[in-house]
Amino acid sequence: MGLEMEGMAAAIGVSVPVLRFLLCFAATIPTGLLWRAVPSAAGRHLYAGITGATLSYLSFGATSNLLFVVPMAFGYLAMLLCRRLAGLITFLGAFGFLIACHMYYMSGDAWKEGGIDATGALMVLTLKIISCAINYSDGMLKEEGLRDAQKKYRLAKLPSLIEYFGYCLCCGSHFAGPVYEMKDYLEYTERKGIWASPTPSLILPTLRALVQAGACMGLYLYLSPQFPLSRFSEPLYYEWGFWHRLFYQYMSGFTARWKYYFIWSLSEAAIIISGLGFSGWSDSSPPKAKWDRAKNVDVLGVELARSAVQLPLVWNIQVSTWLRYYVYERLVQKGKKPGFLQLLGTQTVSAVWHGLYPGYIIFFVQSALMINGSKVIYRWQQAVSNPVFHAILVFLNFSYTLMVLNYSCIGFQVLSFNETLASYQSVYYIGTIVPIVVVLLGYVIKPARPVKPKARKAE
Template sequence: MLLVFLHAFSTLKIPGCNFGDLSSSSCPPPLLKIWAHSDKGPSPSPYVATLRALVQAAFCMAMFLYLSPSHPLSWFIDPAYQEWGFWRKLSYQYMSGFTMRWKYYFIWSISEAAMIISGLGFSGWTESSPPKPKWDRAKVVDILGFELAKSSVLLPLVWNIQVSTWLRHYVYERLVKKGKKPGFFQLLATQTVSAVWHGLYPGYIIFFVQSALMIAGSRVIYQWEKAIPTNMALVKKAFAVMNFAYTLLVLNYSCVGFMVLSKHETLASYGSVYYIGTIIPIALIILGYIIPAKPARFKARKEQ
């Protein structure tokens, strides 16, 4: 009964759910696809995939319950927190964000299980031999992909995936003029829409503006990395590590606003580490204009 309720809740709440799939005669509903005859083999069973999602949900809730007592959000305005050193404050911001994310991983895993057991999570078959059923139509988050993201640009692809897909298709891409490349304006506008969709709290607004800066700064690092010749592998790896560290730092700095929601607590947290997560992205964006990345050129070998 709980899974049925969560299935209905998930379907209505997530704007990335395409109801056209359920009504279009040219695209049979996923639920019917499961039971339809297929040359791939017998009709797939959703039970194993559902159980996997439920086990993941249980693990996520256990992690949240274990970590949350030692990382309360109230510490950001506690006088004792202000007396900590710079690195300890940064590490606490990371652990607070890391802890809170398990709560979202839990509910998204539950909703994914509900969608899978209903049949709406079925997305087709793999190309392997023998083919295996895929149950990622309703996938909302890739936990490892998010926690180990090599670049901030990858974060929307693995976090709240259905909403991110909806925002990209209906906001971001529609703001790009024909024949032109998307820029910071399209990114900021998309993140602002996401902030309003979440709720008109100062913390949401600050976080999503921060996320636009974060992604733009990460793009600059990535462009510099691409411009490095392939024969300088060590330098390319150094830039890749830099992008990973940058993402880790700025993400967990920024997400405090998403968690505490109030302007006072958000700015108190940012100010406690000298606004490092705001200054670095802005500095990178400016440097991207001053030192634009140029494609690496290779001299072709002359045939002898």
């Protein structure tokens, strides 16, 4: 069996640990299909937890489930013993444990060399545990003054251990997301809410996700040998001219994204086929079934984004939503508007969640700067009435987003401080300087706000 796996891994150009992970990941699709057929709510909770733990064991080894038990137990004890502060306590404790694991395993280096460990699954689990505890704390608050997300997801009572076990380790999302809410999970397993009626046909949306996954993996396998990350540390790269190096940075980021598109598309298929991915009906006539709960990426939305502000809405969608609900909105004081500091705080939490590598930190700080600059260009767009100038600014925002995104994401890929700075320096820090210049220009060129028409007095 070992020799067979080595041959299969060599054939597709991955390591044996990565192949084992991919096989277990693919197994979440038939596992998800069987999950929806389990007859009782208690059975579905047990099935979700046991299959998730089993696939984790097969993929990462016995120690993986021991890693998961620590934050799970911490979060549940916090909810049990100190409901009012359970969200804050769990946030600090679960994130602290995740950071310790990042430091111990230094997974980024292992992943670059073809290894894999359970910290990726632990990252997803951490977000689910924190949101569950925060929503249980929110259940004590009066509804007046709460944000829409708080009203929608707050928990009136403590989930049982079996419910918590199934939610945390549910195999469909355990490996790579998507992150979803405890309240949605409970309604799905108990066949309440939108799941009280029979779920619409799963065949076409599942096939669409699988075809997308196959196409993304095929493109990644084709491109990755042509644009290896190792090129950034080779003398050849620094012999190229500026435009050649900038093009290589673009292609490097473009190539790397297809790997994530594949993983998220496969995960989307697993969640859809279980039925949990169903998110209601559209307002169109006739109404169409929506599967947004499982959607983690809009491929064309990322590659053709007309503004950097759009990227969190189309990339790692469910984690971006989690960051908005549980970090960004909660950093904003009542009566005040969010600004750059809230954005920077959110991006910093996202960076730490990914790991403690300098490349992650630099990338997410760059992202905050990139988004702020894109907002400035967008304000200029809105203020221009001339269609030609408006079209120029739209194209400028698109080009700005394309350039700064692919420049910035090199840090996310190479991880080390020296390699990140060397790659940025090779293109004269253009992706850092341009956003700073745009933001500063935004203080000088302040377009007038559109005048809102006054409501006519009733005659």
